[in-house]
Amino acid sequence: MNIERIHVWDCVARFKQGVYTNSRCQKSTTRSRVFQILGTGGWKGFGEVVFPFALAPYLEEELIQAEGIFFSELIGKNVDHLMGRAEAFRTQEAHWSSVAFAFETAWYDLQGKQQNATISSILHGKRSHRVTPYISISVSDQRELREQLRAKTKYEKIIQLKLTNQSWADDLAWIHQILDHHPPVELLLADANGKWSVSEACGMISRFQDPRIIWEEPCATYSENAQVEQMTRQRVMADQCVGSMGIAEQAVREKAVSAITIKPAYLGGLSTSRYLLDRCAERGVRVRVDGPWCGGIGAAAVLHLAAGVESELLIASCNLQAPLETLAMPGGVVEFPDGKLSPPEGPGLGLKDESLDERFGVPQAIYST
Structure with missing residues (x-):
């Protein structure tokens, strides 16, 4: 299966109690980058770049600015390139591990859906x-x-x-x-x-x-x-x-x-x-x-x-x-x-095969051939 399109959204969620406090910092929101990979045959795989709680905003922006490069490089490639890129991210600074996690999540989601198996069983x-x-x-x-x-x-x-x-x-x-x-x-x-x-x-x-x-x-x-x-x-x-x-x-x-x-x-x-x-x-x-x-x-x-x-x-x-x-x-x-x-029942992550476009609306970025 090859990667045909990638849709990306910026997701900010508020804490229900207003402010969440630990000894390192106080925050009222968290931020992540959610993406949907569309492969040949209509397969969809989901990933979420989960920013570390105390990550400096400028480092968040560094990862976001780099998306144009690492997502574009995946278009037209076999989905197994997700795991290869994850391995490369793990050799970089610590905050890149969150991108590696997201790429692996999407790969396991796609594998589970193709095999009709949960990520846990894989x-x-x-x-x-x-x-x-x-x-x-x-x-x-x-x-x-x-x-x-x-x-x-x-x-x-x-x-x-x-x-x-x-x-x-x-x-x-x-x-x-x-x-x-x-x-x-x-x-x-x-x-x-x-x-x-x-x-x-x-x-x-x-x-x-x-x-x-x-x-x-x-x-x-x-x-x-x-x-x-x-x-x-x-x-x-x-x-x-x-x-x-x-x-x-x-x-x-x-x-x-x-x-x-x-x-x-x-x-x-x-x-x-x-x-x-x-x-x-x-x-x-x-x-x-x-x-x-x-x-x-x-x-x-x-x-x-x-x-x-x-x-x-x-x-x-x-x-x-x-x-x-x-x-x-x-x-x-x-x-x-x-x-x-x-986790939810069903293949892959268990999040069914719904399109994230219906949940989040127009993507912030789209990468395609």
């Missing part, structure tokens, strides 16, 4: 299962935290709490609020977003001996986080500090932290993430599979990866569309009454 060679999600909470004060907890259901048992990293008193109070007053919680991911020094992290973590806590990214680097786990003997999860394949593989090989996150949009695609999952399974390193907040295409791709991971290995995944107003986007996540998630 990746894992077996039937996917439903995934336990985590719920991410970002608040500015304890009153807001109480309100959010009241809205949670008995099925929401894994909570990620974005810590302020500004007031230890607030962070302590918020952690106790969840552990002491929210009975359904089975696991709390206390996320410092890499803002603590090793000594600060050890000082905070030593105040707790609750086995329900995993301390997510207390420090900025993998080596610091490994040191914190060694010193405190409490579970640490490495997140964005293992955002490159080299460091992620080192973390798995050394097994110096209890868990890592696998983010296909940062690691350069589904194939590289699948490779890393295999290494985690061999070493017994537990994982969380997710990524930056995004639309339905990116969310579905990530869930297809998560849905084939053995439950003993997978801590959780999440609905990456959940905090966003994404009415125009295809629904990339299926939520069940028991709170579990799965």
Whole structure:
């Protein structure tokens, strides 16, 4: 199959709660680039360039300005060139990994549709299962935290709490609020977003001996986080500090932290993430599979990866569309009454074969012969 046309849209989604806050930045919107590849025979494949949450605007524009080159080069080529270009993007600066992820997503979508198979079955060679999600909470004060907890259901048992990293008193109070007053919680991911020094992290973590806590990214680097786990003997999860394949593989090989996150949009695609999952399974390193907040295409791709991971290995995944107003986007996540998630049923991403032109209107750019 050859690529005949590519349609591209700019997609900006607002956060439902107004502003989403973590220790690195505050944002009211997220941005992605959605594209539709039309191949010979009428086949359609979808991709979404998911910009990292804290990516500088000038770097977003750098990727957008380069579209005219890398999309034009694909016209008339076999769809397998998508995977070749993804490999090339992974050799560039880190923010190009999001483009590699989008290209691989489109390739897997097309392959799944041609084979009448889901992306999950192509990746894992077996039937996917439903995934336990985590719920991410970002608040500015304890009153807001109480309100959010009241809205949670008995099925929401894994909570990620974005810590302020500004007031230890607030962070302590918020952690106790969840552990002491929210009975359904089975696991709390206390996320410092890499803002603590090793000594600060050890000082905070030593105040707790609750086995329900995993301390997510207390420090900025993998080596610091490994040191914190060694010193405190409490579970640490490495997140964005293992955002490159080299460091992620080192973390798995050394097994110096209890868990890592696998983010296909940062690691350069589904194939590289699948490779890393295999290494985690061999070493017994537990994982969380997710990524930056995004639309339905990116969310579905990530869930297809998560849905084939053995439950003993997978801590959780999440609905990456959940905090966003994404009415125009295809629904990339299926939520069940028991709170579990799965990607949509159907070949490829499971987003059927609808034309994105009908959802988004006139494309911002069209590339064709």
